[in-house]
Each structure stands twice: as C-alpha cells, then as structure tokens.
Amino acid sequence: MSKIKLVAIDMDGTLLDDHQQITPENIAAIQKADAAGVQIVLASGRPLAGLKQYLTQLQLWEEDHYTITFNGALVQENATDKTILEHTVPLETFKTFAKLAQTLHLHIHAEDKDRMYTPNRDISKYTVIESALVDLPLHYRTLDEFSPDTHFSKVMMIDEPDLITAAEPKIPATLKEDYYIVKSTPYFLEVMNRQVSKGKALDELAAFLGFKQSEVMAIGDQGNDLSMVQYAGMGVAMANAIDAVKASATIQTASNNDSGVAQAINQYVLS
Structure with a gap:
C-alpha cells in the first residue's frame, strides 16, 4: 500500500460534528498529519470565504495549502486565493x-x-x-x-x-x-458545469501536486462526496454516510460526532 500523501476531507457530516464544530481529536490529527508533510485538503460545496474560519483553526490558512470549493468548481490556494482550476x-x-x-x-x-x-x-x-x-x-x-x-x-x-x-x-x-x-x-x-465534481477536482489537484491516485485518501458522507471517495486510492466512508458512499469506500470510520476523521488519519496515515 502506497503511503498517503494527500487527504481530502468533506466538511458537513464529516469533519464537522452536528453542532458545526471540529472536535479536538480531529484538529489534533489534522495538525499532526500536516506537520508530517501530508497535504490536507478540505473539499466542500462552500466557497473559500465560508471555510476560512475552519482553515485558520486547523492552521491551514497558508500558502502551499489548497482547498476544493463549490463541490469541485474551484480549487484555490489558501491565503493567496490563487485559482488552480475553475469550471463555471x-x-x-x-x-x-x-x-x-x-x-x-x-x-x-x-x-x-x-x-x-x-x-x-x-x-x-x-x-x-x-x-x-x-x-x-x-x-x-x-x-x-x-x-x-x-x-x-x-x-x-x-x-x-x-x-x-x-x-x-x-x-x-x-x-x-x-x-x-x-x-x-x-x-x-x-x-x-458537467466537468465539475469533487472527484475530478481531486484528480486534477493530485496531478498538479505530483501525487499518484494511490497516495490519496478521501473522506465523506453524502452524494456529492461519492466521486472523490470512488477516485481515491483509499476512500473512507463515515459511519453516518449514505449507503452509496459506504458501498464505494475502501474502509469505514466512526461518525462525524465521534471524530471519524481523526480515527481514519491516525490509523491509516500516521501509523
């Protein structure tokens, strides 16, 4: 199994708990992975402005860190707002x-x-x-x-x-x-745009960064996460994910209220 070098993480129902908060366990795991050189990419239907508070909290609001926004319509560099790809x-x-x-x-x-x-x-x-x-x-x-x-x-x-x-x-x-x-x-x-999906954006971003598909993990729970979970070398479904995501995933982790993101990162990226 290739070492995971990029982790793409959905927001609602995945990284965020039901109170729209990131658990301390998730914060710790993400910061540890980032410090180890793993590219952590939030992948959301939200625009970059709607993710800034979370990226700042995770200490990812920096150059050479990237975010998939609008479900893959835009990929931008954090802090600089530089556009990597765009489909409108x-x-x-x-x-x-x-x-x-x-x-x-x-x-x-x-x-x-x-x-x-x-x-x-x-x-x-x-x-x-x-x-x-x-x-x-x-x-x-x-x-x-x-x-x-x-x-x-x-x-x-x-x-x-x-x-x-x-x-x-x-x-x-x-x-x-x-x-x-x-x-x-x-x-x-x-x-x-027909060219848009989180999976396609993740594929293009991985290529831009020089990562192989097998070096990518994607974590999600809903229909708009399905393409990236299917694309990733290691697709991870939350315990609270819809059946289609669970069926397409390589592994299943705990729910969004039980720090499932941290569990996946600690077990499969950092161990």
Whole structure:
C-alpha cells in the first residue's frame, strides 16, 4: 500500500460534528498529519470565504495549502486565493434552471466566489441561512439585470426536503446529461458545469501536486462526496454516510460526532 500523501476531507457530516464544530481529536490529527508533510485538503460545496474560519483553526490558512470549493468548481490556494482550476456555468444556465425551479415550485440562487444572487423576491430562508453559513453577501437581482457574460460557480435549487425530493425525478434527462446535478443536503439540489465534481477536482489537484491516485485518501458522507471517495486510492466512508458512499469506500470510520476523521488519519496515515 502506497503511503498517503494527500487527504481530502468533506466538511458537513464529516469533519464537522452536528453542532458545526471540529472536535479536538480531529484538529489534533489534522495538525499532526500536516506537520508530517501530508497535504490536507478540505473539499466542500462552500466557497473559500465560508471555510476560512475552519482553515485558520486547523492552521491551514497558508500558502502551499489548497482547498476544493463549490463541490469541485474551484480549487484555490489558501491565503493567496490563487485559482488552480475553475469550471463555471454561464448566465443562460441560471436562467434555464430558474425557469425550471418556478415550474417545480422551488426557490433558487446562484453563487460565485464573492457573492450569492437570487431572483426570488420572496427569498427562501434556506438561501438566507446559506448566505450566513458560507459568508457570502446576498443580493436580490432579476435575471435581466445581469451582464450577458456573467458566470457562476454553481446554481442551487433550494427548498423544503419534501419539495426537493419530489422535484428531483422531474428534472429533464437532457439537463442531467448536460450538467452535474447533485443533492448535497436534503435542502439543496446543486447544478454545476458537467466537468465539475469533487472527484475530478481531486484528480486534477493530485496531478498538479505530483501525487499518484494511490497516495490519496478521501473522506465523506453524502452524494456529492461519492466521486472523490470512488477516485481515491483509499476512500473512507463515515459511519453516518449514505449507503452509496459506504458501498464505494475502501474502509469505514466512526461518525462525524465521534471524530471519524481523526480515527481514519491516525490509523491509516500516521501509523
């Protein structure tokens, strides 16, 4: 077995416990691995701004440290904000899904690395929560107010879980073929460039850093983590992961509330 040189870690339901905190055990294991020269990469649907507090807490807010953001639409160097790779969606995509969202009775917003936008006059509470969670300022803007050359990192259809569940199978097959669409939480259906996934971003970042696939570990719990767990030489599923992630993983670790990240790093990276 190759020595693990890069560990990619999902945030919600993986590194963060149910109180949105990083346990002391997880902090200690990550800092120990980082000190040993292992590249620790947070891989999240959030933008870099929404991860800064955690990266600072983990002492990873430094040059030569990288983060996968927007579920793989962006890979950036921490502290410098230097873009390593980027795959965006154009304004026309936002318009297409805004029309679909209206048909499916869902709210919608779009994000770039600096701001969040919604064309919904009755702004969803989940958009407001997401804006605060990821530290992106929220703007109400009608679709015809955007410049035609506007691009976004991702578009999100958002609403109550029962509405999202009912809407998901009604998305036309042609759109599913043209875009990467993933349910990242029960409240969100995220729409991104077809080239986007955490797995593809992890593959590109590993190549950029000169690491082999066999030298990569990825830890996750939800559908948007599946591609990176499948890609990694060692895919790790949290005890609280969905069945698809568990089925694709090499190993299973403890839950997010029981410092499963630390358990995986201590057992398979540091030992």
